[in-house]
Amino acid sequence: MAGVSTPLRRVPLVLTRVPFVLTLVTALTVAGCAGSRKPAAGPGTGTPAPSPSASAPTAPPDPAARAAQLVGTLADEDLVGQVLMPYAYGDSATRVSGGSAAGNRKLAGVDTPAEMIAKYRLGGLILVGFSADDPTSDTQPTTNVDNPAQVRELTAGIQAAAGKLPAGAAPALIGIDQEFGVVTRISEGVTNLPSAMAFGAAGDPALTESAWRAAGSELAALGVNVDFAPSADVLDARSHVIGSRSYGSDPKAAGAQVGAAVRGLQGAGVAATLKHFPGHGQTAADSHKGLPVVTVDRNKLEATALPPFSAGISAGAWLVMAGHLDVRAVDPGVPATFSRKLLTDVLRGQLGFTGVLVTDAMDMAAVAKESPGRTAVRALNAGNDLVLMPPNVTEAYDGVLAALRDGSLPRTRLVEAVTRVLTLKFRLAGQATPEMGTLNSAGHQEAARRAAESSITMLRGRCGGPLVTGSVTVTSASGRKQSRDRLSRALRAAGVRVAASGGSVVHLVGYGDGTADLRADAAVTVAMDTPYLLGQARSGVLLATYSSTTASLTALARVLAGKVRPTGRSPVPVSGLPRTSCPAS
Structure with missing residues (x-):
């Protein structure tokens, strides 16, 4: 019944308690x-608030x-x-x-x-x-x-x-x-x-x-x-x-x-x-x-x-x-x-x-x-x-x-x-306040790079070596120009030729995309959000980055170029696909 509280079964826990x-x-x-006490000033009272500092004891x-x-x-x-x-x-x-x-x-x-x-x-x-x-x-x-x-x-x-x-x-x-x-x-x-x-x-x-x-x-x-x-x-x-x-x-x-x-x-x-x-x-x-x-x-x-x-x-x-x-x-x-x-x-x-x-x-x-x-x-x-x-x-x-x-x-x-x-x-x-110079520092960028590179997951495809040859055309559903541009720049930096059209299609899908946003002719389909949609993709190579940051798409480019092994494992099940086709060696 909604009005009766029934105790839940307890789960063994190791807890950190604060002495409240x-x-x-x-x-x-x-x-x-x-x-x-007489209430201090507040909205609509028209009187100033008292200061606690005048007679307050030293704070522990x-x-x-x-x-x-x-x-x-x-x-x-x-x-x-x-x-x-x-x-x-x-x-x-x-x-x-x-x-x-x-x-x-x-x-x-x-x-x-x-x-x-x-x-x-x-x-x-x-x-x-x-x-x-x-x-x-x-x-x-x-x-x-x-x-x-x-x-x-x-x-x-x-x-x-x-x-x-x-x-x-x-x-x-x-x-x-x-x-x-x-x-x-x-x-x-x-x-x-x-x-x-x-x-x-x-x-x-x-x-x-x-x-x-x-x-x-x-x-x-x-x-x-x-x-x-x-x-x-x-x-x-x-x-x-x-x-x-x-x-x-x-x-x-x-x-x-x-x-x-x-x-x-x-x-x-x-x-x-x-x-x-x-x-x-x-x-x-x-x-x-x-x-x-x-x-x-x-x-x-x-x-x-x-x-x-x-x-x-x-x-x-x-x-x-x-x-x-x-x-x-x-x-x-x-x-x-x-x-x-x-x-x-x-x-x-x-x-x-x-x-x-x-x-x-x-x-x-x-x-x-x-x-x-x-x-x-x-x-x-x-x-x-x-x-x-x-x-x-x-x-x-x-x-x-x-x-x-x-x-x-x-x-x-x-x-x-x-x-x-x-x-x-x-x-x-x-807590100490770091200097603004810590923003985007080399060490922090390295942490993001390592995380992104370790996450790239292959759910279908051949593990090892370049995944694309010749020129590559990067496509996506509408509204993802920034992601296409990021991947294109990263592919060029990794030594892959990028063409406006006519190359092997690497197709990006992201948050909110559905079956209609897939391409049947894509050699590679990449999920930049959850990987569920990959279960309906026909591409010979299926990859997941789970993210569209520069670090994630740079890591993807290095995987496509064969410079990095995709060692990630999907943390959610995808219908008809293994968690990974490229287990860590």
Whole structure:
């Protein structure tokens, strides 16, 4: 029955626990006093906020203890603001175009990102933007990303605005969806790793950790301290919204990759986020467009979907993102975002996660049917600590504040959430910021090259020697000129003649392509996203890169020229084809 909580079978886990119990007891004790104080200024009060620095004692060095101490000084308005993480329009914190100002006024009643932070005492902001192939584009109405220098100036401005808040002793959380592959927010001037599925094909967690450490150091240099990656979704259904964002279909192998990515990112000082709990790869539907239903039974959910989350928790991941998913085996009819059974009982109780739990974007169709205030309160009551991308900041803020004051959001729950958020912030405050010169450095490019080269998979063809002779013509479905140009340049560099027409056809297919986009006359067909379409291709040679980055297409060119052996293994099954036709020697 939907209203009865039945305990799930426990999965043996090795967990890394953060000592929150003492922190939260301390926080809740001081919160009793905080709740009885006259509220500090907030939107509409017309009075300045008090500064906690005048009489505050020296903060202890431990992040959890510092968080507990700070939370006791915060007024209701500050507590509410710390659990909100919206997006904002504009490429600068303080100077925006007329169009961006209009967007911010509609979203939050202010002109600039800095004003939004000040008015709502925000815990942080997420930087947004998308590419043509991005399956998340429906919820990305603007972009904050032009180039690395601009991003660094923007993040510095965000931190300057946040530093003036009563909670300003802790840095703002500045997040981004930098998964690589089809979900890549910053691509110019930085090292571009191949997709998660490419790392799954390479099958080397040490390589994954090294590459993600390089990527993390570049994000840190840009002032980004939270990456909403890696995807811990096991691809058990042909989900286009997840697709090559997943490390594969094997839970154990995917878990090893997820743990490696977490260690790499956090080793570089950037908080990693496991998503989309309890597993978006179990459904082919898209939560950007509606509420997907996960119909697998409990045993399969635990055996298939949960292991990568357990692995990421064991690796020390600081955040988990709740998915907008109707998991029928646990809490039928309730999106996981709003499900205490999934978020509190399973994630925290069974899997032992003690870090920050963040919602997926709250402007997605799966959860955006109610008012932003109502959905924010439901998410917090379910156990989320951070509400991401509410569709209207003013309504979300006012709704949470009203719920706090009328008791429908217990003060203890809000204090618990803020304490977790501040603990994460103080952890991040101790991380060094790399120089901008680390971007696109030779060592980082080498890490991307090794990952891409190790991922190239042959699913049909002769292993060894050149795969093409004479001249080559590179073709693709419409709209992939950049990929064709990248491969053509790489083929020439590898010594292969490239012709505009008349040569042996190397045909590229990517995200969103279908059977109609295949070519029957292609000598070689290459999948630059998931490899499923290769099961319907007639070419004598079938290859998968899982990615269309320069590094991936350069590696492909070297394989076609016979300079590199394609040692990758498909991390998902493809109908009628082996996982590899060229096993590692």
